Amino acid sequence: MTPPPYVPGHGLLAGRAVVITAAAGAGIGGATARRCLEEGARVLVSDAHERRLAATAAELEKEFGADRVDALPCDVTSEEQVQALYGRAVERFGRIDVAVNNAGLGGTADLVDMTDEQWGRVLDITLTGTMRCTRAALRLMRDQGTGVVVNNASVIGWRAQKGQAHYAAAKAGVMALTRCSALEAADFGVRVNAVSPSLAMHPHLVKVTSEELLEELTRREAFGRYAEPWEVANVIVFLASDYSSYMTGEVVSVSSQHA
Numbered sequence: 001m002t003p004p005p006y007v008p009g010h011g012l013l014a015g016r017a018v019v020i021t022a023a024a025g026a027g028i029g030g031a032t033a034r035r036c037l038e039e040g041a042r043v044l045v046s047d048a049h050e051r052r053l054a055a056t057a058a059e060l061e062k063e064f065g066a067d068r069v070d071a072l073p074c075d076v077t078s079e080e081q082v083q084a085l086y087g088r089a090v091e092r093f094g095r096i097d098v099a100v101n102n103a104g105l106g107g108t109a110d111l112v113d114m115t116d117e118q119w120g121r122v123l124d125i126t127l128t129g130t131m132r133c134t135r136a137a138l139r140l141m142r143d144q145g146t147g148v149v150v151n152n153a154s155v156i157g158w159r160a161q162k163g164q165a166h167y168a169a170a171k172a173g174v175m176a177l178t179r180c181s182a183l184e185a186a187d188f189g190v191r192v193n194a195v196s197p198s199l200a201m202h203p204h205l206v207k208v209t210s211e212e213l214l215e216e217l218t219r220r221e222a223f224g225r226y227a228e229p230w231e232v233a234n235v236i237v238f239l240a241s242d243y244s245s246y247m248t249g250e251v252v253s254v255s256s257q258h259a
Helices: 028-038 050-064 079-093 116-144 165-188 203-208 211-220 229-240
Strands: 017-020 042-045 069-071 098-101 147-152 190-197 251-254
Touching: 017 028, 017 079, 028 042, 028 050, 028 098, 028 229, 042 050, 042 079, 050 069, 069 079, 079 116, 098 116, 098 229, 116 147, 116 165, 116 190, 147 165, 147 229, 165 190, 165 251, 190 229, 229 251
Parallel strands: 017 042, 017 098, 042 069, 098 147, 147 190, 190 251
Antiparallel strands: none
């Protein structure tokens, strides 16, 4: 089954300031940056890969204008760099309306053979990195009395898969972090939600995943195909917009896979 036509923007984020981590390249982060710009936002893109980030920023600036696009490298395992990222957003845009925490790291290793380093690296980027960015955003949004955080979880946080104990634990942690921080942030008018994609295809995934596994995962999908990254980005935009004004603490599956 082929994907549906690309949906044009409707101004859902007009004038809003958005920060997106892991936004370089052709994955969910890059698709989200483009979708937010198409919806009228000003966007600060970040990524740990400086060369890819520069290329992404140049492409977006050419299409949407340098006044609406900014970029800053950020390794979410560094609190100093996370603080610099959000400081840059306030410096450039005067505020932050939406934080999209997309940074994560996968990998395959059976638990019996997994090293502490493998476990720790995945947890530090995927879960603790999301916590660092959520915390930084909420501190700014608390003072504003408004804002939205959207985290990127995964269906693997609900279901089991061999070789994915570290990644599944991290993504389940992102879900729990989302729910708990949402209750706290509600006190100062800020919403926190998450998307939970299953299989969104992009070039990096093809490089690190076997063809056999990709075929198996595709067969599990109700539509018999993988998601396009922009289809996940559409849901992120919905959660960032006023159309989801009564939603907080939710983990929205962008998939048929709930278990």
